[in-house]
Amino acid sequence: MSNPKLDFVDLKTQYAALKGPIAERMQRVLDHGQYIMGPEVAELEERLAAYTGARHCITVASGTEALLIALMALDLKPGDEVVTTAFTFAATAEMIVLLGGVPVFVDIEPDTCNIDVSQLEAKITPRTRAIMPVSLYGQAADMDEINAIAQRHGLPVIEDAAQSFGADYAGPDGKSRKSCNLSTFGCTSFFPSKPLGCYGDGGAIFTSDDRLAQACREIRVHGQSARYTHTRVGVGGRMDTLQCAIVLAKLERFDWEIERRLAIGARYNELLAGRLPVVAQRPGRTSVFAQYTVFVDDRPAVQASLIAQGIPTAVHYPRPVHRQPAYAAHAPAGGCPQADQVAERCLSLPMSADLSAADQDRVIGALAVAARR
């Protein structure tokens, strides 16, 4: 077959490389039988906290749950406003609304697709309780500028880092830090296709605030400060021991995978230079390319041409959140024109640490033909 279908995210080759450590880690859990809050949970939390530099890591049931628990730890009340981006996966705004809060959408920078900080401060009101930027596609948002605005207004910042675990960020001081350790909270996802994924749902909250960390730990287990002492209202939001074991096994080659993702992203950039616009990277920041995204005209035709050549693509996202029926009531006056434009033109390409140079060439060659560049 001349055009075998590529995987959009190749988890099979990764599994083949890690089969031994994954089996070993899972067997250990099956042997000790502590499926809930077993020793792998604390081990993973320690490893991930050390990796990011944050003082605390609290594993939770998913990236969505991480956002929910962080907002609950901040005691978000009905009517409280949270300033966030209009261009993200719905979960970001969903957890605000679920708690009765009001998402206040800000438009995006058309090149990075992250929140446009120049429009952020004007959205802050006396009812604002938090700022929630998203480090979209794997690159941190303008976290220093966001933190400075937050500080001026006495607000906490939750980085929705579901797509950016492993990314580096250097602010104006030139010091490099890890995504998830850039603000009050960092919340990530271990959804299987994420740069660090498990084999089901999982997520984590990072913070260096001892009081907030304790609140998250309690909220994660039904608000218990001690067994059967329910000090606050919480949720059943734990990450399974088996999923923690899988992430621990995957950490064995995570540094290598991140290097590969960076290199493949750089190579895609090089091959596309002068042909097609791609999501921009800011100096001093890496993207871990949870998605490698380009901008095309006539996206349906480009997608059809690529899939005919065995190359799957995806759209992150076809509609900004404020245009989704569930959130349209919160659409800002004047809309979010940049988010609208990006939603029409964005197209994500296959990206995995194991994507060979030949397959990278195949993707770009086919894309150049499909987009007639």
Ligand SMILES: Cc1ncc(COP(=O)(O)O)c(C=O)c1O
């Ligand atoms: C930006 C963003 N926020 C939140 C989430 C939710 O994460 P999860 O699927 O682990 O609940 C995702 C996952 O796709 C995401 O991309």
